[in-house]
Amino acid sequence: MQFGKFLKNCLVLFVLVVVCWLCIGQSALAGSLVSFGRMTLNSGDFVKNDFVSIATGRYHNLALKKDGSVVGWGDNWHGQATPPDGNDFVAISAGGWHSLALKKDGTIVGWGNNDHGQGTPPEGNDFVAIAAGGRHSLALRSDRSIVGWGRNDYGQATPPAGDYVAVVAGYEHSLALRSDGMIVGWGRNDYDQATPPAGNYVAIAAGGWHSVALRQDGCIVGWGRNSDGQADPPPAGNYVAIAAGRWHSLALSQDGLIVAWGRDSHGQSMPLAGDDFIAIAAGDYHSLGLKKDGTIVGGGDNLYSQAKGPKGNDFIAIAASRSHSLALREDGRIAGWGRNYEDQVPPGSSGFITVAAGRLHSLALSQDGSIVGWGDNWYGQATPPEGNDFIAIAAGSYHSLALKKGGTIACWGRDTDGQTSPPDGNDFVAVAAGRYHNLALKNDGSIVGWGDNHYDQATPPEGNDYIAIAAGGYHSLALKRDGHIVGWGYNDSNQAFPPEAADFIAIAAGYYHSLGLKKDGSIVGWGDNYYGQATPPDGNGFVAISAGGNYSLAIMDTEEPCEYVLAGDLNEDCKVDFYDLAKMAANWLIDCDTDPNNPACVPQ
Numbered sequence: 001m002q003f004g005k006f007l008k009n010c011l012v013l014f015v016l017v018v019v020c021w022l023c024i025g026q027s028a029l030a031g032s033l034v035s036f037g038r039m040t041l042n043s044g045d046f047v048k049n050d051f052v053s054i055a056t057g058r059y060h061n062l063a064l065k066k067d068g069s070v071v072g073w074g075d076n077w078h079g080q081a082t083p084p085d086g087n088d089f090v091a092i093s094a095g096g097w098h099s100l101a102l103k104k105d106g107t108i109v110g111w112g113n114n115d116h117g118q119g120t121p122p123e124g125n126d127f128v129a130i131a132a133g134g135r136h137s138l139a140l141r142s143d144r145s146i147v148g149w150g151r152n153d154y155g156q157a158t159p160p161a162g163d164y165v166a167v168v169a170g171y172e173h174s175l176a177l178r179s180d181g182m183i184v185g186w187g188r189n190d191y192d193q194a195t196p197p198a199g200n201y202v203a204i205a206a207g208g209w210h211s212v213a214l215r216q217d218g219c220i221v222g223w224g225r226n227s228d229g230q231a232d233p234p235p236a237g238n239y240v241a242i243a244a245g246r247w248h249s250l251a252l253s254q255d256g257l258i259v260a261w262g263r264d265s266h267g268q269s270m271p272l273a274g275d276d277f278i279a280i281a282a283g284d285y286h287s288l289g290l291k292k293d294g295t296i297v298g299g300g301d302n303l304y305s306q307a308k309g310p311k312g313n314d315f316i317a318i319a320a321s322r323s324h325s326l327a328l329r330e331d332g333r334i335a336g337w338g339r340n341y342e343d344q345v346p347p348g349s350s351g352f353i354t355v356a357a358g359r360l361h362s363l364a365l366s367q368d369g370s371i372v373g374w375g376d377n378w379y380g381q382a383t384p385p386e387g388n389d390f391i392a393i394a395a396g397s398y399h400s401l402a403l404k405k406g407g408t409i410a411c412w413g414r415d416t417d418g419q420t421s422p423p424d425g426n427d428f429v430a431v432a433a434g435r436y437h438n439l440a441l442k443n444d445g446s447i448v449g450w451g452d453n454h455y456d457q458a459t460p461p462e463g464n465d466y467i468a469i470a471a472g473g474y475h476s477l478a479l480k481r482d483g484h485i486v487g488w489g490y491n492d493s494n495q496a497f498p499p500e501a502a503d504f505i506a507i508a509a510g511y512y513h514s515l516g517l518k519k520d521g522s523i524v525g526w527g528d529n530y531y532g533q534a535t536p537p538d539g540n541g542f543v544a545i546s547a548g549g550n551y552s553l554a555i556m557d558t559e560e561p562c563e564y565v566l567a568g569d570l571n572e573d574c575k576v577d578f579y580d581l582a583k584m585a586a587n588w589l590i591d592c593d594t595d596p597n598n599p600a601c602v603p604q
Contacts, residue, residue, distance in 0.1 A: 050294050051071075051294045052066055052294070053290070054279055054288050054296060056245070056283035056287070057074070057095055057097070058134075058283060060072060060073065060076065060081040062083065062092040062094045062099055063290075063296060064090075068088050070084075070086075072099065077097060077113075078097045078098065078113035079532065080097050080098050080111065082111070083111065084101070088103050088105070089104075089109075090103065090104055092130075093131050093132040093137075094283075095118065095134065095135070095137065095169070096132075096134040096135055097113035098112035098114065098137070099112050099119075100119075100131075100137060102127060102128075105125050106124070107123075107124065107125050107127065108121035110137070113135070116150045116151035118132070118149065118150030119150075121139065121149065122139070122147055127139045127141055127147075128140050128142050129167060131167050131174075133173075134169075134170070135150055136150035136151045136157040136169060136172075137150045137169065138157070138168075144162075144165065144179065145161065146176055147159070154172050154187045155187055156172050156188060159186060160184060160186060163178055163180075164178055164184075165177055166203070168204050168206045169206060170187070170206030170244070172187055173185060173189065173209075174186055175194070177203070177204050180200075181201050182199075182201075183197075183201055185211070188209075190209070192223060194211075196223065197223060200216055201214060202214055202216050203241065205242045205244035206244055207230060207245055207246060207282070208225070208245070209224055209225035210222060210244065211223055211231070211244065213242070218254075219236045220233035220239055222249065228263035229262050229263075230247055230261065231249075232261065233261060237251070237259070239254075239259075240254050241280055243281050243287075247284075247285070248261065248263050248264070249261055250280045250281075250282045252279070252280045257275050258272050258274075258287075260287065270299055270300075272287065272298075273297075274289070276292045277289040277292075278291065286298060314330045315330075316329065317544065317555075319355045319356050320551065320552065321359060321362075321548055322548060324360075324362075325337055325357065326364075327553075328352060332350040334352055334355055336362070351366050353366070354392070356393045356394055356433075358376075358396060358397060358433075360376035361395060361398075362374055363393045365392070365393050365402075369387070370387065376398075381395070381396075381400050384402065384412065385402070387404075390410075392431055394438070394471075396433035396434060396435060396471075397435045398414035399415070399419050399420050399433065400412055400433070401433050403430065407425070407443070409423070409428055410422070411438075417451045417453075418451055419438055419451030421450065423448050423450060427442050428443070429442065430469060432469045432470055432476075432509075434471030434472055435452070435511075437449060437457050438471060439458070439469045439478075440469075441467075445464035445465050445481070446462075447461075447463075449476070455489045455491075457471070457475055457476050457489030458476075459488070460488065461478070465482070466481070467480070470507045470508055470547075471509055472495060472509030472510055472511060472513075474489055475487060475490045477496070477498065477507045477514055479504060479506070479507050483502040483504050485507055485516055487514065493527045493529075494527055495512050495514050495526065495528060496514075496527075497526065498516065499526065501516075501524070503519045504516045504517065504518055504519075505517055505519055506544070508546050510533060510552065511528075512528035513525060513528045513534040513547060514526055514534070515545045515547050516545075517542060517543075521541050522536075522538075523554060524536070531550045533547070533550055536554065537554075542557070543557045
C-alpha cells in the first residue's frame with residue numbers, strides 16, 4: 001500500500017467522510033467558517049468588538065460596525081441577513097423578512113423580502129431615521145415628516161402629518177413620537193396597540209401586537225395585547241432604553257442591566273447576563289444586547305443561529321443538518337449552533353475526531369473509537385452501540401450508521417424502509433446516510449445502497465472506480481477516481497445532475513442541492529438555490545464543504561503551509577495525529593500491485 005501525491009492533495013476526501021444531506025466535510029487544516037443559504041453565519045464577523053448598533057427582525061439580526069459597515073446573521077430566507085457592501089451606513093433596522101439601512105448622505109437602502117415593496121425605499125437624501133415593520137417600512141425626514149411604504153392593509157404605511165422626532169414600526173401597526181413628547185399611532189388596532197396613552201415620553205417601541213413607551217422619569221408604560229404580560233412592564237425604575245419583540249419586551253437600566261418580561265417560550269425573556277450593556281433589541285423569540293466593549297450577546301430562540309454563533313479560525317471539520325450545525329475544533333472540542341429544541345448542541349468535552357448531524361440529533365466519534373450521541377432520541381438514533389472500534393459515523397433523519405475497523409457496518413434508529421438493516425460484508429471503507437436511505441463504499445471501489453428507494457436513490461450505478469459517496473434528501477452522489485461526479489435519484493431541481501468537470505476532490509449532498517470541492521480549492525453548487533444554498537462564495541481557499549437542509553457550510557484555510565516535510569503527515573498539518581490515522585484507515589486497502597493505475601500509486 002502506498003500513499004502518494006494524490007492522497008496528499010485530497011485534504012477532505014479521505015477522512016472516511018460521512019457525507020449526506022446532513023453532510024460532513026472535514027480537513028485537518030484549521031480555518032474559519034463560511035456559510036451560505038438560509039442559515040447565514042460567518043464566524044469571523046463576530047470576533048472583533050467593533051459594533052455600535054444592533055437591530056433584530058423576526059428571525060434575523062443586523063449589526064452596525066464602527067467603520068460604517070453592516071453585518072447580518074440568522075434567517076436568510078429572502079436575503080434579509082445579507083446586507084450590501086459599504087462603510088457609509090449610520091443606522092439600521094430589521095423587519096419581518098426585510099432590512100433597511102440609512103446612509104451618511106441621507107439615502108436609504110433596502111434588501112430582503114419585497115413582496116409588498118417594503119424593501120424598495122423612496123428616493124431622496126433627506127432621511128434621518130428608519131423603521132422596518134412586518135411588511136411595511138417608515139422613514140423620518142429632516143423636516144420631521146414621515147414617509148411610509150410597503151404593505152398597507154391596515155393603514156400602517158400611511159402616517160399622519162405632524163412634527164415628529166422618532167418613528168417605530170410594529171408587525172402591522174406604527175408609532176411616532178412628536179416633538180412635544182406625545183405619541184401618535186396608526187395601523188392595526190384590534191388590541192389598541194395603536195392607541196397610545198396620553199403623556200410626555202422620550203422613547204417608543206412597537207412589538208407584534210403591543211407597544212411600550214419610556215417616560216422622562218425613567219418609568220415604562222405598556223399597552224395593547226397582554227396575553228403573556230408583554231404590555232405589563234416592571235414597576236418604576238431608572239430605565240434608559242426599551243425594546244419590543246413579538247411577544248416580549250426589554251428594558252435597559254442606567255446601570256447597564258437588562259430587564260425582560262412577557263412570553264419566555266424560548267428563553268427570550270431571560271435577562272442577558274452582565275451589567276455593561278448600552279443597547280438592546282428584541283426579535284420574535286430572541287433578544288440581543290450590545291456591550292460597552294462593542295461585543296454582542298444573544299439569548300432565546302436560535303432556530304436560524306440568530307442568537308449566537310461560533311468564533312475562531314481553528315475549525316477542522318463541519319456537519320450541517322436541516323437546521324443545526326456542528327463544527328469540530330483543532331483541540332477536539334465541538335461547537336454547535338442553530339436549532340436546539342432537542343438539545344442538539346454538543347457536550348463540552350474534547351477528544352473528538354469527527355462529527356455528524358442528523359435531522360434533530362448529533363453524533364461524535366472519539367479518539368478512542370467510541371461514539372457519543374445527543375439530541376432527539378425518539379427512535380434510539382442518538383444511542384450508539386457500545387464499543388471502541390468505530391472509525392466513521394453518519395447520521396440520517398432518524399437513524400445512524402457507523403463503520404467499524406473490520407469493515408463492517410452498524411446501524412441503529414428508525415427502520416421504516418430498512419435503513420438500519422445494513423448489507424453483510426467486511427470490506428466497506430466509507431458510509432453515507434440520506435434522509436431514509438444509505439450508501440456504503442467498498443474497498444474495490446463499488447457502491448452498495450439500501451433503505452428508501454422510491455426515487456432509485458439507493459440504487460447506485462455500477463462500477464468500481466468510486467472513491468467518495470454522499471447521500472442527500474432523496475438523491476445520491478459519488479466521486480470517481482478521475483475527478484468526475486455521478487448523481488442519481490430524485491432530480492426535480494437538478495440536484496442529481498452534477499457538472500461535467502473532472503477536477504473535483506470532495507462532494508456534499510444537501511436536501512435538494514449539491515456541492516463539489518475542486519482541486520484548486522473553489523466550490524461549485526447545483527440544484528435548488530431558493531435560499532442561495534447552491535451559490536457558494538468566490539475564492540479558492542476552501543478545504544471542506546458540507547450541505548444542510550437549506551444552507552451550506554465551508555471551511556476556508558487560514559493557515560500557512562508546512563515549513564517541513566514530516567513522514568506520516570498525510571494532511572500536511574505539520575504533525576502526525578489521529579486525523580492522519582483516519583485518513584490512512586480510509587485508504588488502507590489500495591493495492592498498487594493489483595491496481596497500478598490508481599493515482600495514489602506513484603512509481604519509485
